Amino acid sequence: MKEIVFHLDFISPYAYLAFERLPQELAGLSYRVVHRPVLLAGLLQHHGNKGPAEIPAKRDWLYRQVLWLAQQHGVPMQLPAQHPFNPLALLRLALACDAQGEPNRHVCATVFRHVWQGGADAADAARLAALRAELQPSRDPDSAEVKQQLRGATEAAAQAGIFGVPSFLVDGKLFWGLDALPMLRAYLAGDAWFDGSQWASVAEVPVGVVRQR
Structure with missing residues (x-):
């Protein structure tokens, strides 16, 4: 069984769509998903990039396309x-729900839908408090341990060549973006192309x- 490390940030609409579509896109295949929250802003800074929502001419198109x-x-x-908004509280909350910093699908779904369903303010303090009460994390999201875990995961992702989200790492191979899901499926299904030189x-x-x- 292949292990897919799914690098995500709840700020990304593409990561949300990829998260929701993953079970359908990979239906019939044997795999295990490890959810790895990372700070997209940290990846962008490491690679000298800007997020698409930070580019005024690109921002409106991004929102139209994802809708x-x-x-x-x-x-x-x-x-x-x-x-964009500051996603740190959401990332730390998700990490705090698992001792190893690998939140399960239910936790990730709950946080993603907090952001991308309903049209409310994702960073509103009252909504964040309600989300925390709903998820009941086993660790303190504001602890030094959890904060360091997020920094470490982001740094490790950057060192592995991950430059954005959603990113899927399998057998050392990186698949980036919602539109990479068919390519990821082909690899998991044993497509011979991946054994060639290209x-x-x-x-x-x-x-x-x-x-x-």
């Missing part, structure tokens, strides 16, 4: 009252020009 994708896939979705050969393509920042 359309949700409708296409039959996934309930409403944009939160404000976005996966590794792309790293040998020389850089022709470097844009000056």
Whole structure:
């Protein structure tokens, strides 16, 4: 049985859609999912990127696209009252629900739906308190231990080459984005393409020009 490490941040609408679609996309295959909350902002900073919602010309398109994708896939979705927002409280809460920092599907579903269903403010203090009461974490989300666990998971992800969410790591191979789910399925199903040279050969393509920042 293959293990999929699903790197996610609840701030990402694409991570939400991928989370909801994963069981259907991988139906009939044998696998185990480890949910790994990470701070997307930390990954972006490590790789020198901006989040799509931080780029004004891209922001409106992002929201239109994810709402359309949700409708296409039959996934309930409403944009939160404000976005982007600070997801640290949500990430720490999810981590605190498991001793190893690997929240189960129920926990992740509850937090994702807190953000992406209903159209309320995901960072509202009263709503966060109610969410914490509902999930009843076994550890204190505000403890130094949990905070360090989130930092460590984010740093480890960045060192592994993960640059965004949703990202799926299987056998050292990285699959990024909602649209990578069919590719992930093909790998898990034993598609012979992954045994060929093309996966590794792309790293040998020389850089022709470097844009000056």
